[in-house]
Amino acid sequence: MIISRKVSKIVLFLFIMGVFSIGFYSCGNDDGTNGEETIDENIDKEIEDHGSTTLQFEGALFSIPSPYEIAFLVKNQRIDYNKEFLNPVNRSHNYVNNYKKALNLGVYGADLGYLNIYEQTPDAVSYFSAIKILSQELDISNAFNNETISRIEKNMGNKDSLLYIISNTYREADKYLKDNNRNDLGVLILTGGWLESFHILVQIAQNDKNPQIIKRIGEQKYPLENLITILNPFYNESHDYAKLIDELVELAYIFDGIDVEYTYIKPDVDVKNKLTIINSTSELVMSDEQLDMISEKLTEIRNNIIE
């Protein structure tokens, strides 16, 4: 009993110390010596306990370009808005498990970016509502909090502000999921967003042989490889994950046939503007047959996600 009380006191002391160290740090310790040491000790502890996992998973990171970049390219090519490209918002109620919810949170995020860039405010409001519900159901409360939701709603008519806020919100969601060891969902959101923006490109290419669009389709070879690498650790998570990865690998096989000729050219630097101009070139050759095969496979994968 006495021992138990002593242990309780130790725990209480450690807890108070911990709260103090967190509070001290959170208040902003810029010069931080003592605070930093405490944090370093905690991080050392983290490394000891979880370090290998963290480093294995995060040591080599693979990024996926923002779906909004694709939407900008499409708009800049003066291609007309087409609602048919998007996943109908009324399907959002069909997604009952976290796997489908996370994928379609990514899909709807890409769709919202497309709607926003084309300034389709009424539809953007509907898509945002679907995103809000899916994020609540996935319990990504930190990112999609009331303040953020209110900011998004207030800026619905302001294309530039909205894009900035939504992108930051998705980044917060990504961070929140990483903080809480829920990367299994984070990778699905990324996958959904990438697939949807890719789908928009492919739909355009079927009606309009715009060389810039076709080139961008061929360039999806790189993010696809990165995406497979990001998803691979979750292969055994469930049958759904395994099926998705297998399908993406099949898509990657088609891309393997696309030749890329890379030439390194020394970059130029504009120090005053903190800018490096990358002059290296990358030429890509893709046949119509390869484009058709990519379109077909992509449609099959997307249908499995949004149905």
Added chain:
Amino acid sequence: MKIKNIFILIMLIGTISANAQVENTTQMCAKYIIPPFVSDGQQYRALLNGDEVAEFHATFYGGSTYRISACSGTSEGSLIFSVYDKERNLIFSNVDYQNSPYWDFQFNSTMECIIEAKLEKEEGSGFAILLIGFKQK
């Protein structure tokens, strides 16, 4: 109360504290991803110990300009980052520019790049946080 519980509590405190560090470092990094730059919606992080090097693989589209913001700890300039092409030709290193916490890159062609990040001081440990934004056109 058992020893196991104490251990769990210490682990919990450590995790919360590490998350607090990530949060502060991310905020420091995020102040450079502002309009006209739009976040790519991801946060890249790696826990580094001593002279460990983190590798980030990224695709950059031709015709676009990107900003890479890289931070660690509580002060700017604590993280060294270098950008290589897929053939490992060095394109940029912030070491040449007083460990600048951000830099812009204009790509003429779409490229796969490798970004390496390591702590400025080889002693100690910390999170390397990297954010990427693309320039709105």
